[in-house]
Amino acid sequence: MPPPDRSAGSAGEPSGKQGSPPARQVLSDSVYEDIKAMVMDHEIAPGARVGIEALSRSLGVSPTPVREALARLEADGLVVKRSLSGYRATELLTRQGLEELFEMRLLLEPRATALAATNATEEQLDAIERIVEEMRAHPGPTGRYADYRDFAALDQRFHDAIAQASHRPLLADAVERLHSHLHVFRLTNVKMTEDPTLAEHERVVRAILRRKADRAAAAMAEHLTHSLERQLSHETTP
Numbered sequence: 001m002p003p004p005d006r007s008a009g010s011a012g013e014p015s016g017k018q019g020s021p022p023a024r025q026v027l028s029d030s031v032y033e034d035i036k037a038m039v040m041d042h043e044i045a046p047g048a049r050v051g052i053e054a055l056s057r058s059l060g061v062s063p064t065p066v067r068e069a070l071a072r073l074e075a076d077g078l079v080v081k082r083s084l085s086g087y088r089a090t091e092l093l094t095r096q097g098l099e100e101l102f103e104m105r106l107l108l109e110p111r112a113t114a115l116a117a118t119n120a121t122e123e124q125l126d127a128i129e130r131i132v133e134e135m136r137a138h139p140g141p142t143g144r145y146a147d148y149r150d151f152a153a154l155d156q157r158f159h160d161a162i163a164q165a166s167h168r169p170l171l172a173d174a175v176e177r178l179h180s181h182l183h184v185f186r187l188t189n190v191k192m193t194e195d196p197t198l199a200e201h202e203r204v205v206r207a208i209l210r211r212k213a214d215r216a217a218a219a220m221a222e223h224l225t226h227s228l229e230r231q232l233s234h235e236t237t238p
Contacts, residue, residue: 024065027061027065028065028068028069031059031061031065031066031068031069032065032068032069032072032073033149034059034069035050035055035059035066035069035070035073036069036073036076036078036145037144037145037146037149039073039078039079039089039186040078040145040182040185040186041144041145041146044089045089046089046090046091046092047088047089047090047091048088048089049085049086049087049088050070050079050086050087050088050089051086052066052067052070052086052087070087074087076179076182077090077179077182077183078090078182078186092186092187093183093184093187095232098183098184098187098228098231098232099228099232101178101180101183101184102180102224102225102227102228104178105175105178105180105224106221106224106225108163108171108174108175108178109159109162109163109175109220109221109224110217110218110220110221110224111166111171111217112162112163112166112168112171112172112175112220113162113166113204113207113208113216113217113219113220114213114214114216114217115165115166115167115168115171115213116128116162116163116165116166116208116216117207117208117210117211117212117213117215117216117217118211118213119165119166119167120165120166120167120208121165124161124164124165125165125208125209127161128158128161128162128165128205128208129205129209131154131157131158131161132158132198132201132202132205134154135151135154135155135158135198135201136198138150138151138154139151140195140197140198141185141195141197145185148185152181152182152185155181155185155197156181156182158201159175159180159181160172160175160176162204162208162220163175163176165208184227184231187231196226196230197223197227200219200222200223200226200227201223203219203222203223204216204219204220204223206219207219
């Protein structure tokens with residue numbers, strides 16, 4: 001028996017309770033997360049073709065939310081669309097690619113963090129603090145993507161929120177467009193008994209809250225350097 005069709009949100013259908021996301025959006029987000037998990041966990045192998053019809057059948061949905069999900073994943077840098085051959089999962093970063101990614105991050109993010117320490121509003125400081133508090137409730141990058149999905153999303157929000165608090169739109173846009181968290185987490189396949197990421201984030205936040213620009217920049221640079229070292233020590237790149 002084929003899986004039930006989860007398609008929703010067609011014309012004339014109710015969009016759900018007032019104040020709730022429309023059913024179509026809920027479905028779109030669900031399909032996006034399902035396919036994203038497949039890519040992150042290598043159920044869709046790096047470089048492999050991503051078939052819309054096959055995914056539609058396996059997820060029990062129409063092709064429309066699958067196409068929408070793949071467009072979002074292309075923006076994330078997790079799939080690429082090629083003429084005539086459709087979508088493919090992006091290849092994993094090589095060691096050189098990983099080092100170049102962190103080279104870019106080390107150029108951009110310490111500067112953004114220093115500016116955030118100087119320019120962040122009280123509301124932005126509160127938001128950055130809340131993100132770190134939320135991270136304490138979620139396991140770090142161990143096991144399958146589903147186990148650390150919330151942590152990965154919060155990690156992205158943490159770095160993006162600091163970049164936004166720099167009040168330098170071009171700099172913030174450059175940080176966000178790297179999508180570095182997805183590429184790095186996609187390499188993660190080593191279980192650690194204790195992930196130091198949260199402690200490193202807390203040092204960054206303390207410096208920002210104290211408006212210590214130099215210390216904040218140094219704490220972010222240290223965090224990024226250690227993150228790169230952890231990845232290289234695991235030898236997860238091809």
